[in-house]
Amino acid sequence: xxxxxxxxxxxxxxxxxxxxxxxxxxxxxxxxxxxxxxxxxxxxxxxxxxxxxxxxxxxxxxxxxxxxxxxxxxxxxxxxxxxxxxxxxxxxxxxxxxxxxxxxxxxxxxxxxxxxxxxxxxxxxxxxxxxxxxxxxxxxxxxxxxxxxxxxxxxxxxxxxxxxxxxxxxxxxxxxxxxxxxxxxxxxxxxxxxxxxxxxxxxxxxxxxxxxxxxxxxxxxxxxxxxxxxxxxxxxxxxxxxxxxxxxxxxxxxxxxxxxxxxxxxxxxxxxxxxxxxxxxxxxxxxxxxxxxxxxxxxxxxxxxxxxxxxxxxxxxxxxxxxxxxxxxxxxxxxxxxxxxxxxxxxxxxxxxxxxxxxxxxxxxxxxxxxxxxxxxxxxxxxxxxxxxxxxxxxxxxxxxxxxxxxxxxxxxxxxxxxxxxxxxxxxxxxxxxxxxxxxxxxxxxxxxxxxxxxxxxxxxxxxxxxxxxxxxxxxxxxxxxxxxxxxxxxxxxxxxxxxxxxxxxxxxxxxxxxxxxxxxxxxxxxxxxxxxxxxxxxxxxxxxxxxxxxxxxxxxxxxxxxxxxxxxxxxxxxxxxxxxxxxxxxxxxxxxxxxxxxxxxxxxxxxxxxxxxxxxxxxxxxxxxxxxxxxxxxxxxxxxxxxxxxxxxxxxxxxxxxxxxxxxxxxxxxxxxxxxxxxxxxxxxxxxxxxxxxxxxxxxxxxxxxxxxxxxxxxxxxxxxxxxxxxxxxxxxxxxxxxxxxxxxxxxxxxxxxxxxxxxxxxxxxxxxxxxxxxxxxxxxxxxxxxxxxxxxxxx
Numbered sequence: 001x002x003x004x005x006x007x008x009x010x011x012x013x014x015x016x017x018x019x020x021x022x023x024x025x026x027x028x029x030x031x032x033x034x035x036x037x038x039x040x041x042x043x044x045x046x047x048x049x050x051x052x053x054x055x056x057x058x059x060x061x062x063x064x065x066x067x068x069x070x071x072x073x074x075x076x077x078x079x080x081x082x083x084x085x086x087x088x089x090x091x092x093x094x095x096x097x098x099x100x101x102x103x104x105x106x107x108x109x110x111x112x113x114x115x116x117x118x119x120x121x122x123x124x125x126x127x128x129x130x131x132x133x134x135x136x137x138x139x140x141x142x143x144x145x146x147x148x149x150x151x152x153x154x155x156x157x158x159x160x161x162x163x164x165x166x167x168x169x170x171x172x173x174x175x176x177x178x179x180x181x182x183x184x185x186x187x188x189x190x191x192x193x194x195x196x197x198x199x200x201x202x203x204x205x206x207x208x209x210x211x212x213x214x215x216x217x218x219x220x221x222x223x224x225x226x227x228x229x230x231x232x233x234x235x236x237x238x239x240x241x242x243x244x245x246x247x248x249x250x251x252x253x254x255x256x257x258x259x260x261x262x263x264x265x266x267x268x269x270x271x272x273x274x275x276x277x278x279x280x281x282x283x284x285x286x287x288x289x290x291x292x293x294x295x296x297x298x299x300x301x302x303x304x305x306x307x308x309x310x311x312x313x314x315x316x317x318x319x320x321x322x323x324x325x326x327x328x329x330x331x332x333x334x335x336x337x338x339x340x341x342x343x344x345x346x347x348x349x350x351x352x353x354x355x356x357x358x359x360x361x362x363x364x365x366x367x368x369x370x371x372x373x374x375x376x377x378x379x380x381x382x383x384x385x386x387x388x389x390x391x392x393x394x395x396x397x398x399x400x401x402x403x404x405x406x407x408x409x410x411x412x413x414x415x416x417x418x419x420x421x422x423x424x425x426x427x428x429x430x431x432x433x434x435x436x437x438x439x440x441x442x443x444x445x446x447x448x449x450x451x452x453x454x455x456x457x458x459x460x461x462x463x464x465x466x467x468x469x470x471x472x473x474x475x476x477x478x479x480x481x482x483x484x485x486x487x488x489x490x491x492x493x494x495x496x497x498x499x500x501x502x503x504x505x506x507x508x509x510x511x512x513x514x515x516x517x518x519x520x521x522x523x524x525x526x527x528x529x530x531x532x533x534x535x536x537x538x539x540x541x542x543x544x545x546x547x548x549x550x551x552x553x554x555x556x557x558x559x560x561x562x563x564x565x566x567x568x569x570x571x572x573x574x575x576x577x578x579x580x581x582x583x584x585x586x587x588x589x590x591x592x593x594x595x596x597x598x599x600x601x602x603x604x605x606x607x608x609x610x611x612x613x614x615x616x617x618x619x620x621x622x623x624x625x626x627x628x629x630x631x632x633x634x635x636x637x638x639x640x641x642x643x644x645x646x647x648x649x650x651x652x653x654x655x656x657x658x659x660x661x662x663x664x665x666x667x668x669x670x671x672x673x674x675x676x677x678x679x680x681x682x683x684x685x686x687x688x689x690x691x692x693x694x695x696x697x698x699x700x701x702x703x704x705x706x707x708x709x710x711x712x713x714x715x716x717x718x719x720x721x722x723x724x725x726x727x728x729x730x731x732x733x734x735x736x737x738x739x740x741x742x743x744x745x746x747x748x749x750x751x752x753x754x755x756x757x758x759x760x761x762x763x764x765x766x767x768x769x770x771x772x773x774x775x776x777x778x779x780x781x782x783x784x785x786x787x788x789x790x791x792x793x794x795x796x797x
Contacts, residue, residue, distance in 0.1 A: 005355075017358035025123035030116060031078040032434050033058045033071065045095040060518055063095050081110040081117050085203070085772065091130075091230075103130045104475050145240050148175075152235035154229055155179040155192065160272065167222065169214035187211035189221050199226055199237070212634055271297040271351075271367035275313065280359075288313035288363060300347060300367065311578060317346050332357040341370070351376040372520075379524050382410070387531045396539045400432035403507065403532045409433065413509035415488055419447065419455060421503040428455060428506055435510075440486040447506075453479055454493040455506050464526060467491045470512040490515035492522070494529045498537055507532065536757040648689040648773050650797065655725065656680045658694065659718055666701050673711030676701070682720035685797040689774050696770045699763050700729045707754070708733035715789075720796060727792040744780070 019026060025042030029035055035109035038053040044543040046053070046061055058074065086092065086106035093101045107122040140147060146164035150157045160175050168185065175183065180192050191210055197378045204227040212220050228237040274292040279285055290309050301316060308316070320328075327338050335385050344351060349371040356364045386406040393399040400418050408416040417546045419428035428447040447453060449460040452475035458465040466492055467473045470483050483489070486508035496504040507529060516562070599621065631790060670676070704714045708731040715730035736744060736751050743749045745768045771778045776794030 014469060017164075017356075017362075017364055020358065021356065024331050025121075025125075027053070027058075027061070027075075027121045027123060029058050029119045029121065031119075033074055034534060038120060042123060045096075045123065060097075061094055063101055066093075077108065077119060078117060081119065083107075085110045086121070105129075128535060143240075146222070147238065147240045149553055150179075150237050152237050154236075158236065161691045167220060168212060168216075169216055169218070174215075178475070185212055187213045198454060199228065201550035203228070213345070267764065269368075271300045271365075271369075273297055273365045273367070274358075275363045275365070277357075277363055278312070279330065285320065285328055286420050287320065288328075291362075295368075299348075300369070303348075317344060324461070327355050328357075328363055331355045332360070334362070334693070341374075350710050376520075379410075379520075381547075383524065383528055386528065390531065390535050393535075394539075394542075397432075397545065398535075399535055399539055403535070404432050404434055406528065407507050407525065407532075408509055411492060411509040411521060413492075414512045417444075417508050418505060419508070420505040428459060431505075436486060440482060443482045451677070452476060454491040455508055458493040458495045458506060459503065462495060462497075464494045464522060466493075466515075466517045466522070468516060471514075485508070487512055490517075492517065492525065495523050496529055496533050496536065498533065504533055504536060591603075609796050629641070648692060650684060650687060651690055652687050653690045654684050655686045655718065656684045659697070659716065660688065662694070662697055663716060664700060665698070666705060668706070669702065669705050670708045671705070671708075674705060674708060674714065676714045679715075679717040680720075681718070683796065684720070686720060686725060688725075688794065692770050692773050693794075694776075696767050696792065697729075699767050700792070703763060704729055704731035704733070704788075723796050725792075725796055727796055728789055728790075730787065730789040732787040735786050735788055736780075736782040737784050743778075 003271065008555060019039050022039055024043055025045040026039040027035055028037040028041050035053050035056050035058055038048075040050070043050060043053060050505050053061075059070070060071045086108050092104050092106060094104045095101055103126045104657070105124045105126050109120045109122070110117055111120065112118070113600040133320040140149075140161055142160070143161055144163060146167045147161045148157055148164055156179055157175050160172065162172075165175065166173055168183075170183065180186055181189065186192055188211065195205065195208065195210070198208070202407075204225070206225045208224045208226075210224050210551035212222055214220060214717070225241060226237055227362055229236050229238055237547075270295040272292075273290065277285055278289055279709075279772055290311055292315065293305060293308055297308065298304060303316075313320070323340070327340065330336075333340055335357060337354055339352065339354050341350065341352055343349070349369055350373075351367040352370050353368075356366075358364060386402075390399060390402050390406075393402060404416050404418055407413070415432035417430050417431075417436065420431045421428055425446070425715040426449065429447055433441060442632075442789040443451070445649060448515060449456055454465045457475075470476050470480060470489050470491065476483070490513070491508060492515075493508045494508055495506055495609040498504045507525075509525075618726045657682060660676055663678050666676055701716070708714060712732040713730065714732075717728040717730075719726045734754075740749075740751050744751075745764050747762060747765045749765075768778060771794070774794050776792060778790060778792050780788055780790045
């Protein structure tokens with residue numbers, strides 16, 4: 001005798017609700033072929049009114065030409081009742097009330113009702129699936145998934161699409177007519193036998209991971225779904241990488257072999273809850289009491305059934321909000337379902353919730369966990385907004401601050417830094433940071449690819465690196481002390497590349513406590529890193545372009561200044577020529593006139609008693625020749641300086657000795673009662689251009705003698721200390737008028753109070769240029785009628 005199935009549980013409210021609201025047709029039939037009970041979906045499916053099917057022979061639902069054979073199969077099923085698919089491998093059709101036939105899939109189960117066996121048929125309208133099969137071959141070759149069609153018995157490949165050719169690495173013509181063993185497609189030759197065995201047992205397979213060997217003998221892994229089909233009376237096998245999950249519910253029903261409603265109840269992933277609606281004395285909805293739950297609900301709450309059923313909703317999830325109270329009232333009244341997305345604070349997850357009332361004071365909620373979907377949507381929105389902010393920034397500094405802030409928020413980090421790669425040293429340098437002290441920044445200012453920090457490894461291995469706990473990472477031990485001082489225990493480093501090739505830098509986030517990194521958050525960090533790369537490259541190119549523009553503008557400005565200087569120099573040269581002609585015509589005429597007149601008198605004074613007069617005029621000739629020589633030397637020196645033809649010659653010499661020599665040489669030039677007082681302090685030996693320095697000092701001393709009256713002292717003070725020489729030459733002469741002091745170093749300038757004192761106006765201009773040759777500086781202080789002090793400063797070298 002056949003062992004009867006378990007009967008329906010005592011608590012039928014939940015199961016009755018499932019039966020009435022199931023989305024597939026359910027028909028219960030006794031052994032005599034009489035319909036005992038049918039649900040609303042079955043009545044609608046076959047076009048009958050409510051309860052119209054109950055008590056009718058099952059044959060009214062079977063096509064007329066198949067009723068006899070169906071009666072035989074019906075009797076055979078009750079002889080050996082068991083859960084199975086009806087008409088496996090065949091196309092089944094059912095008959096509507098109006099006589100219309102439609103394709104169906106039927107799963108059979110049974111249970112014991114008192115002493116009788118009752119068969120339960122789960123009926124699904126597959127009209128759309130049949131239509132889809134007919135369209136299948138039209139889209140076969142355009143599918144983005146790899147698909148093969150092969151003979152069921154021989155395994156010979158009849159057709160493949162382009163995508164599968166690309167996966168296997170074979171051209172189309174080499175695949176057609178061959179079997180997988182002939183092509184050596186499976187890395188494990190016995191794999192096809194296992195697949196066929198699974199198909200034989202389960203009728204189909206879904207998401208089966210298998211290793212393939214391509215034509216080039218490389219191994220690729222694919223997720224295989226396979227299903228037998230019948231085309232023109234012959235069996236074939238369709239193999240695809242697409243996951244087919246539509247039949248899971250029916251498979252779950254057949255596999256569980258539980259009571260009629262428990263097959264559906266326990267098979268869904270969503271949380272199913274039947275609750276009693278609790279009202280107060282004012283007939284207001286105030287709470288819900290749990291009456292029935294499925295295993296998914298136990299998982300959701302992390303509690304067993306006995307800890308949930310009988311308890312109030314407020315105990316587990318908190319009080320009802322106004323919106324939820326409104327939904328409960330409406331579904332109870334209208335008997336129509338409502339939906340809302342809700343974040344349950346008590347479990348910390350997002351759910352898509354469906355509400356339905358099967359009867360007075362009853363509420364069914366079906367809760368689908370959509371936390372990952374919501375988090376992904378939020379993350380994508382966050383990244384899109386971050387990218388939009390980033391692309392509005394026009395400076396590298398604010399862009400790096402934005403990248404760092406977004407990265408830390410994305411990873412929920414406590415610290416962070418960004419490093420740029422410097423190819424000159426092949427190292428990473430911190431360019432932006434948050435949360436770190438100077439000691440950490442100094443320690444990690446330069447990171448090499450040889451370092452075993454997270455940054456160093458990420459740079460060396462060219463991939464994202466995480467250290468979940470610095471205490472447990474052996475390679476991090478050399479850096480443990482600085483990490484402790486900085487206050488972090490976990491690190492994540494994501495490399496940046498220019499066009500995914502050349503190293504660009506690194507984004508690193510740090511955490512105060514050990515961190516178990518989520519693969520989803522790491523992938524988002526990788527995605528944001530690509531956006532950061534684009535910004536950095538754009539800004540670098542922009543800044544490089546700006547720098548080029550800046551340099552070009554500066555070059556144009558410099559060339560313009562050079563042109564202006566050339567024009568001014570040309571103008572100055574022309575003015576100088578004019579001045580020179582005017583000056584030379586005057587200055588050269590005077591000594592030449594003196595020479596001519598003196599020669600005349602020398603010739604005239606021939607008598608012995610006229611020797612004194614003759615000597616007087618000879619001296620005048622000598623002085624005039626000396627003046628002419630000085631004029632010519634000044635002009636020649638100026639020309640050489642302006643043409644850059646004077647070169648410095650650095651040598652080591654005794655500066656005090658040079659000063660003493662110059663003092664002695666000036667004795668012949670000094671007026672009556674004049675004397676030079678030399679004062680020297682500091683180091684004697686210096687390294688400088690001795691000839692140029694001599695010309696400077698000789699010119700300044702000559703001016704001091706020239707512009708000072710008789711019986712006046714000339715100061716000559718030299719201090720050689722601290723790598724610098726300072727020389728002061730002070731006279732007590734006529735001084736320089738204040739209004740004319742600004743022009744003192746100009747060419748051909750002579751102050752108004754110089755009167756008949758001979759001079760070219762070139763001496764101080766030449767001195768200024770000489771001072772520049774020895775990298776020195778010259779200045780002066782002067783008071784008219786009191787004297788002038790020139791201060792010369794230059795390096796001892």
